[in-house]
Amino acid sequence: MEIMKVSSNSNPSKVAGAITSLLREHYQLQIQVIGAASLNQAMKAIAIARGYVAPSGQEIYCIPSFYDVTIDEQIITSLRLNVEIHEKDFSF
Amino acid sequence: MEIMKVSSNSNPSKVAGAITSLLREHYQLQIQVIGAASLNQAMKAIAIARGYVAPSGQEIYCIPSFYDVTIDEQIITSLRLNVEIHEKDFSF
Numbered sequence A, B: 001m002e003i004m005k006v007s008s009n010s011n012p013s014k015v016a017g018a019i020t021s022l023l024r025e026h027y028q029l030q031i032q033v034i035g036a037a038s039l040n041q042a043m044k045a046i047a048i049a050r051g052y053v054a055p056s057g058q059e060i061y062c063i064p065s066f067y068d069v070t071i072d073e074q075i076i077t078s079l080r081l082n083v084e085i086h087e088k089d090f091s092f
Helices: A012-026 A036-056 B012-026 B036-056
Strands: A002-005 A028-033 A058-071 A074-087 B002-005 B028-033 B058-071 B074-087
Touching: A002 A012, A012 A028, A012 A036, A012 A074, A028 A036, A028 A058, A036 A058, A036 A074, A036 B036, A036 B058, A036 B074, A058 B036, A074 B036, B002 B012, B012 B028, B012 B036, B012 B074, B028 B036, B028 B058, B036 B058, B036 B074
Parallel strands: A002 A028, B002 B028
Antiparallel strands: A028 A074, A058 A074, A058 B058, B028 B074, B058 B074
16 A cells, blocks of 8 residues: 655645545555644645545545554654545445 | 534543444534644544444544634634444445
8 A cells, every 4th residue: 555644844735636646546545644733734635635536426535543653762653544535425 | 414523622532432422323423623633633533433343344434624614703724524434345
């Protein structure tokens, strides 16, 4: 699975373009973020990317999970997002 | 659809319990957050709630979108999350 890192300085529109093209090719990707500000940028990017795929009847779903990352010898628990693209009206 | 507001002071474990019981009853809900810190708490709560529903073969998906909220006569663009529960292996 493709892994993308999004930081607090990332431009959500550019990230949205990257998400869209990766999803069109691979159907799923993983976004790693560290801290609330980078998560915010990643979620904005996903909201924007939804608009890029909506005309073809698709929807972007994200699934958060925890992972541990070591920074300066300290273990920090951070979030990663599994992002998937599906046809919009899949059945329950 | 049920609407839940999560703030930066919310306890992710408690929010996770509330998310799980609302999803079991209604299959979907909306979480409104204002600011990166509250989004972070909401996403942590979803990650925790995934563990509560996983044993029954279900997965929680979230879909971010923008909405405008007026605070002190200022319009702020914020994120909301549509949260849905589905059987884990739905087809692409």
